[in-house]
Amino acid sequence: MASSIHDLARHLNISIGTVSRALNGRADVNADTRQRVLDAAKELNYSPNQSGRSLRQGATHSIAFMLQPHPGDQQYGEPFFIPFLIGLQGRLAESGLDLTVVMGAPGDYQQERLRRVVETRRADAVLLAWTRREDERIDYLTEVGFPFATLGRSRTGGKAYPSLDLDFEKAGADAVDRLVARGHRRIAAIRPSLNLNFGYLFLDGYRKALKRHGIEVDPALIADGFINEAGGYQVTPRVMLAKNKPTAIIFNNDAMALGGCKALAEMGIRPGQDIAVTVIVDTPLCRYFSPALTAFRPALEPMGRRLAEMLLASLPAFAGPEGPRIIREVWPLELIARDSD
Amino acid sequence: MASSIHDLARHLNISIGTVSRALNGRADVNADTRQRVLDAAKELNYSPNQSGRSLRQGATHSIAFMLQPHPGDQQYGEPFFIPFLIGLQGRLAESGLDLTVVMGAPGDYQQERLRRVVETRRADAVLLAWTRREDERIDYLTEVGFPFATLGRSRTGGKAYPSLDLDFEKAGADAVDRLVARGHRRIAAIRPSLNLNFGYLFLDGYRKALKRHGIEVDPALIADGFINEAGGYQVTPRVMLAKNKPTAIIFNNDAMALGGCKALAEMGIRPGQDIAVTVIVDTPLCRYFSPALTAFRPALEPMGRRLAEMLLASLPAFAGPEGPRIIREVWPLELIARDSD
DNA sequence: CGTTTTTCCGTAAACGTTTACGAGAACACA
């Protein structure tokens, strides 16, 4: 069943070294013998043992994605990541790499899990998501010199690593622009607490756009909440109690928006009629909610592909002839106008 | 950085054999030296190289989950699997196993990918989902004797492997019972084409329940469609054109239900008012759709845990003292009554 | 004190690869 390189060698009456070289396409092997080796490999159904390769080469040929479900609605998780993972895996597979999804318990900070992956050398590189403003995972990985890339940026300073992020700043500004154009002047912003970086970017865009329109930023219209439905439910009433009630709310997260709409409904306020609601990262939920939520949509699958590519470009073993490069990109979010604003 | 067992041995002036035995908790090592080894391991930040262990032991200490996104709505994928994966990974981690998610391209039958995983010995066992009525993956794995378990059953006969499935038959029957109790007699059933096994189970339950109520099964009220939104959209009008129009529809899939509701809306038929709609596998979309869809909900995270446990119980290396056991379970779906019926 | 048992540890092989090194054969060239 498990045929090894020795079996091939014995079968062909040549040395294992030659077999290996033939299989790996090295130059110093006769075209004839190479063909014979290849044929025999097919015949004996040979495929290399990964553990053996890994041990010898010091590379595992796999990339770890640290998937971190958020605390909260346990029943269903992050639909966000599936198409992203599809793109990711597709590109990695093209380079012969596996994708290992390391899933932490919800709410765990995954620092420990990350250590384990790195120290047991289970992956050649890791991919981080949900980057925080100051991110200790990034500190750790740069300190120990382990290759990685991130979905999302971080302020964690001066370090060179590939990252792909969405332009939350522009989305925040765009959302404001649109609402202002529709006559709104009192626009609330609700974003996740913790120090997830995209919450800051979003708020920056929001603030700048307001100023650009000559609208004063009212702190009473800005609130942080736990990044799930309960968080949105809990925090939304707070901005509705501002002295100057908002006529529009921008949610920085779909789950929070759903919780917020629930709170609004209980207050007798109808999104799309009594108040305008915009959400920054679109998910299928936004589309099917009633009213359908106007939202900003990322191109998830292409992002997965691209981030894989950027990671590969940063790895000496996979970089092109010009050597490894650190690429950082910020991708736009596309406005999907629906019925809630 | 990467301290090996040799480093420990040199540091303590003992042999690597003793170090290994101490680390692995074998009996034949002095309590003193064991403690010294453990201390040194902590001090030198040692953790074993997985490739080395794998090679020697012939085990990778990781389980592969073959995640197969369905063709169709690429924008967002299977929210279904995330909580399932959380439970899975949680249990596997407790036994020192990693979870490798092997993601195929949508629509690809993953037979090839499966071969690769098996032949390169990248995992000690695999987990299959979306089981089909006749499933060639199961044939292949049993033939080569590779350990596996499935989420879902299959008719593929006579083989012994752990499986955990949902009771689609009962859910189908329950759905009918409920609708009949509410006065419906003409109940349509829409399920996925392909030969996904749960579609058959569902239909069995549906048929049996109808007969039990003395209602004749009308073939014009049963339709197959592609298992995504477009499929539901396309196929739903067909049952609505039956001579005896249905007053209720049971969808066997959430995405198809959403597409179906879209089609209904375009025909001026309002779910929850003009027609009753029930969906068999609940997702967050059902909850947020308007009207909120009555649906049958699985306990995804516990299912993940349990399937991991069942898989482990079937593996000699992890089974308890009574030896490996093949466990098969069928879990109930919980009815979540909402507004659509 | 002699013999047997137990405790503990070192030695070395093995897992399946890749690769540096060197050597033989064939060939080219003067």
Next chain:
DNA sequence: TGTGTTCTCGTAAACGTTTACGGAAAAACG
């Protein structure tokens, strides 16, 4: 013929573990 070059391949070490085996020292026992 002698010398140098090019092709091709075999040898053997190495990656980091685990583990079967045997042996020395200590303990137990008569």
